[in-house]
Amino acid sequence: MTRRFLPVLVVAFTSTALAQIGGDLRFCLRADPKTFDPLLVEDDNSEAVRYLTGGVLLRVNRVSQQFTPELAASWKVDEQGRRITFHLRHGVAFSDGTPFSADDVTYTMNRLMDPQLHSATADPFRSSSIPPRITQLSADTVSVTFGAPVSGLERLFDQVAILSAHSPRKLAAVLGPFQVAEYKPGIEVRLSRNPNYWKTDAGGRRLPYADQIHLQIQQNRDLELVRFRRGEIDLINSVDPEVFERLAHDAPSSVTDAGVSLESEMMWFNQAPSAPLPSYKKAWFASQAFRRAVSEGINRADLARIVFKGHAQPAAGPISPANRFWFNTTLRPHPFDVPSALRRLQEEGFQMRNGQLYDGGGHAVEFSILTNAGNRSRERMATMIQQDLTALGMRVNVVTLDFPSLLERMTQTFQYEACLLGLTNLDLDPGAQMNVWLSSAANHQWNPNQKSAATPWEAEIDRLMRRQASELRPEARKRLFDRVQQIVWEQEPFLYLVNKDSLMALSPQLQNTAPAAVAPQAYWNIEVLRKSSQLAGNR
Amino acid sequence: MTARRLFAIAALGLLLATSFGAGLLPKFSYSAQHREFTDAAPSLRFPLGTDELGRDRMARLLSATRVSLVFAAAASLGALILAALIGGVAGYCGGWCDRALVHGIDLMLSLPWLFLLLAVRALLPLNAAPLTSLLATYALLALLGWASPARVVRAGVRSLRDSEFVLQARAEGVTELRILLRHVLPNLRPILLAQFWTSIPLFILTEANLGFLGLSAGEPFPTWGSLLRELQDPLLVRPEAFAPVAAIALSVVCFKLLSPRGGYQV
Amino acid sequence: MRPLLSAFVSVDYPGRPGVLQGVDLEIAPGEILGLVGESGSGKSTLALALLRLLPFRGGTTRGELRLRERDLLALSERQMRAVRGREIGLVLQSPISALNPAMRIGRQIVESWQAHRDHSPDLPGTLEMVSLPTEPSFLDRYPSQLSVGQAQRVLIAMAILHRPALLIADEPTSALDAVTQAEILKLFARLNRQLGMAVLYISHDLLSVASLCHRIAILQQGQIVETNTSEEIFQRPQHAYTQALLRAIPRVPEFLPV
Ligand SMILES: Nc1ncnc2c1ncn2[C@@H]1O[C@H](COP(=O)(O)OP(=O)(O)O)[C@@H](O)[C@H]1O
Numbered sequence A: 001m002t003r004r005f006l007p008v009l010v011v012a013f014t015s016t017a018l019a020q021i022g023g024d025l026r027f028c029l030r031a032d033p034k035t036f037d038p039l040l041v042e043d044d045n046s047e048a049v050r051y052l053t054g055g056v057l058l059r060v061n062r063v064s065q066q067f068t069p070e071l072a073a074s075w076k077v078d079e080q081g082r083r084i085t086f087h088l089r090h091g092v093a094f095s096d097g098t099p100f101s102a103d104d105v106t107y108t109m110n111r112l113m114d115p116q117l118h119s120a121t122a123d124p125f126r127s128s129s130i131p132p133r134i135t136q137l138s139a140d141t142v143s144v145t146f147g148a149p150v151s152g153l154e155r156l157f158d159q160v161a162i163l164s165a166h167s168p169r170k171l172a173a174v175l176g177p178f179q180v181a182e183y184k185p186g187i188e189v190r191l192s193r194n195p196n197y198w199k200t201d202a203g204g205r206r207l208p209y210a211d212q213i214h215l216q217i218q219q220n221r222d223l224e225l226v227r228f229r230r231g232e233i234d235l236i237n238s239v240d241p242e243v244f245e246r247l248a249h250d251a252p253s254s255v256t257d258a259g260v261s262l263e264s265e266m267m268w269f270n271q272a273p274s275a276p277l278p279s280y281k282k283a284w285f286a287s288q289a290f291r292r293a294v295s296e297g298i299n300r301a302d303l304a305r306i307v308f309k310g311h312a313q314p315a316a317g318p319i320s321p322a323n324r325f326w327f328n329t330t331l332r333p334h335p336f337d338v339p340s341a342l343r344r345l346q347e348e349g350f351q352m353r354n355g356q357l358y359d360g361g362g363h364a365v366e367f368s369i370l371t372n373a374g375n376r377s378r379e380r381m382a383t384m385i386q387q388d389l390t391a392l393g394m395r396v397n398v399v400t401l402d403f404p405s406l407l408e409r410m411t412q413t414f415q416y417e418a419c420l421l422g423l424t425n426l427d428l429d430p431g432a433q434m435n436v437w438l439s440s441a442a443n444h445q446w447n448p449n450q451k452s453a454a455t456p457w458e459a460e461i462d463r464l465m466r467r468q469a470s471e472l473r474p475e476a477r478k479r480l481f482d483r484v485q486q487i488v489w490e491q492e493p494f495l496y497l498v499n500k501d502s503l504m505a506l507s508p509q510l511q512n513t514a515p516a517a518v519a520p521q522a523y524w525n526i527e528v529l530r531k532s533s534q535l536a537g538n539r
Numbered sequence B: 001m002t003a004r005r006l007f008a009i010a011a012l013g014l015l016l017a018t019s020f021g022a023g024l025l026p027k028f029s030y031s032a033q034h035r036e037f038t039d040a041a042p043s044l045r046f047p048l049g050t051d052e053l054g055r056d057r058m059a060r061l062l063s064a065t066r067v068s069l070v071f072a073a074a075a076s077l078g079a080l081i082l083a084a085l086i087g088g089v090a091g092y093c094g095g096w097c098d099r100a101l102v103h104g105i106d107l108m109l110s111l112p113w114l115f116l117l118l119a120v121r122a123l124l125p126l127n128a129a130p131l132t133s134l135l136a137t138y139a140l141l142a143l144l145g146w147a148s149p150a151r152v153v154r155a156g157v158r159s160l161r162d163s164e165f166v167l168q169a170r171a172e173g174v175t176e177l178r179i180l181l182r183h184v185l186p187n188l189r190p191i192l193l194a195q196f197w198t199s200i201p202l203f204i205l206t207e208a209n210l211g212f213l214g215l216s217a218g219e220p221f222p223t224w225g226s227l228l229r230e231l232q233d234p235l236l237v238r239p240e241a242f243a244p245v246a247a248i249a250l251s252v253v254c255f256k257l258l259s260p261r262g263g264y265q266v
Numbered sequence C: 001m002r003p004l005l006s007a008f009v010s011v012d013y014p015g016r017p018g019v020l021q022g023v024d025l026e027i028a029p030g031e032i033l034g035l036v037g038e039s040g041s042g043k044s045t046l047a048l049a050l051l052r053l054l055p056f057r058g059g060t061t062r063g064e065l066r067l068r069e070r071d072l073l074a075l076s077e078r079q080m081r082a083v084r085g086r087e088i089g090l091v092l093q094s095p096i097s098a099l100n101p102a103m104r105i106g107r108q109i110v111e112s113w114q115a116h117r118d119h120s121p122d123l124p125g126t127l128e129m130v131s132l133p134t135e136p137s138f139l140d141r142y143p144s145q146l147s148v149g150q151a152q153r154v155l156i157a158m159a160i161l162h163r164p165a166l167l168i169a170d171e172p173t174s175a176l177d178a179v180t181q182a183e184i185l186k187l188f189a190r191l192n193r194q195l196g197m198a199v200l201y202i203s204h205d206l207l208s209v210a211s212l213c214h215r216i217a218i219l220q221q222g223q224i225v226e227t228n229t230s231e232e233i234f235q236r237p238q239h240a241y242t243q244a245l246l247r248a249i250p251r252v253p254e255f256l257p258v
């Protein structure tokens, strides 16, 4: 297993042998992009096109997870986090040659905030009732002023591709490394090099290196894999552990484990008071000791080793270690400790008789774990947990349901006992997780939409989350959110099982790869990716 | 008895005998996870190796064989009883009763039964034991599977009812009940038997499909269908993992050999 | 003498009305009446109509049907069932398909006796009367193991088991070879003589009934065109159709009373 963290954005190429570089890169989209308008993106495939073609004011570096300047050479946040002022880069032009100026930023922001546009990208900008005000201070200075302080304000701009206010080519004029050259529905989106892209390598060569990118539309993951093995595509952004192992067996250099990702797998007990469950079961699920005991009864290391073939690690809490800044480094995954689990259960009044656990009222402890049918890793995890918990005398039934039925139980009828699902935090900032942690939130899965916090610890999480939202100093926010992670670790409303690694397949011919654990993992540094064979061929 | 029937009986008998015999041995556990031997190659201890959770493939295959064969036969019997009742009433009574039941049969045959199965499974209590959920699945298969044999039974009963020998019996003053019991039913037997033997492989294959989709018995209970799920891995290279396919194919072929060809015509 | 059976019936099938149009028929006790008509003229339909079996074939019967003084059309189905086989016996047209293929013939005969259970059956006597063997090895056979002639005899045995006053035989010889035909004809004559049983003997062949029947009725397209003694029919046919039937016979035979 190779873990590479290459803290590089632009690799220095000094060799004159690279005088002629170019060539085509190929990889797959799962489906047709739903839109080519960067402000209307909602699906992953449109997002891929936006990432490859759009220029943004600043970007979250996918490896260092720091904000890096792009079209804005610098910026400043002031007025207690209500205003951000961008100083724009000079000498930048759109792909059609139209010069880039503050007009374009103003135009883009105004269009984004237009209520008629119904842009999902605009939603995070509307956190306060007063819409943000865009002020063009000079030809190269623009400020955006929000109605209320926004913590972690910069991250919002990573998603906003700047459009041209003046270009006759409208949306087709882009500031990113590539532009859309051709779209054959159902077949491919062909991108060509943006000749006016502003970045250069250390040798002064204009980026990107590649001439074209063929985004081939391929729904079937098995076929995608076959094509990768035939060398018809250059990368697969995320592969399953089994596929990874097989590829690694055949050609070790074709796969990369980029280390722990933002994806985690977790399980939780239904604590909704309105759930149609017997009251003794509700009592178990509401008991911290019960949840902790179950947690200690699960062999997370085995889950990671067997289900994920070692490409995962036991999880400690809601934030993956992949989230460098926000992860609470003091937390350790709950140990696999059956004696301790049994002790907790005994103290809570549970009793073991003939290998079966009974609660104080004499009810045999039996519950079901729900997961979505067709997800084999989750089914396997549930089956392993089923076996693990027999050591605690618990009878567990594994129930797989199609996703709509599962969601209905999870969100409407609350007819379930425990649920095993995965979670991906797309956003590194905990501000994006308000809808999970607030007790009044709809995604507060174990007991959603509470009128007032059901437990003191949930009340404390509410307070901490609200405070971090209005706090501007990152270190202070981090202290608050560390405490949230600590409480979740202690109370275990979610039993975090594993954090999955980011696994990808990369053609050994690809050069300058710097796989990241964060999307778009393999091609986040697309402007410097190129293929070695073309290098040889073009000389 | 032809050689092929003999072969079919011998092969099925062997399948059943080994699967039931093995069930008596304590060493065979279909659910024990030998986590230090996951995905192991065949060995003396694990003749078919282990699956990705370290469970003995041989033990799982044998208990799946037991369950799938017995349940398929039971479901086939259940479906047949329903088919005989409904098809029999339709064919014998005729008239509006026949028309209504034939509409019912057509409706059953046009139902999106996979969707129905999904819906019913979603309604099952969550803490149903794996065996219970399997039972429910097969019961549902039987409830859904009666329609096409019912159609055959109806046609058979109809032609028997209109046959010369039934008319002759009527001319002799034989009562309706005795006509039904002594003249119609005995002549229906070959039809019912043929339907029974042909339904079993259908149920086996349906369960295999359901299992492949993860809609059969709950974990850790093995059925032929749920064992097939291992084959979903596009890169699977272990030939021993294909043993369930061989077992299914063998039993389906045997049942096809057992089902009378053409059979008795009325 | 008062007739044993008198009928005046019309029959319709769905989509095919008027298969029988006012067929007028009387059979005296102990009489052999021949019913002759070409194929499709409605002979079998009439046989079924007399036993009120047409509803099982989808047909409806109108008119009058009397057995001695009883109005058969007024009987309930249950009462009618008691008439079938006990007072009127019927032998259907094709002997092989009129026997249940899944039942041993001994069992079939017992079934037909059990339909009424009015007296202890004289099974050996009956079998002897129709010249069938009485040993178990024969009775254990299935219909497929019988010759057509044997099957016909089994059917006749079943029909006369209850010694009905009237036996209706629908073309009993049409499927048989010439030798067996002659034997069956003799059998009917003997039954008539020994049991005093009236017979309605249906045939499409005027010649074959000539020696057997006392009287002959000619059926043409659902209507009786002429009824007369056999002698008269052969010697002085009245109706043009009867004359045509006679002309079709190569040579008019001598009248031979049996
Ligand atoms: N079940 C029935 N439904 C309708 N038509 C019938 C049915 N049975 C007989 N027929 C018709 O009635 C006519 C008389 O038939 P049938 O009595 O069998 O004649 P036969 O016995 O003299 O040959 C024929 O034309 C035949 O097609």
Ligand SMILES: [Mg+2]
Pocket: C043, C044, C045, C093, C170, C171
């Ligand atoms: Mg006829």
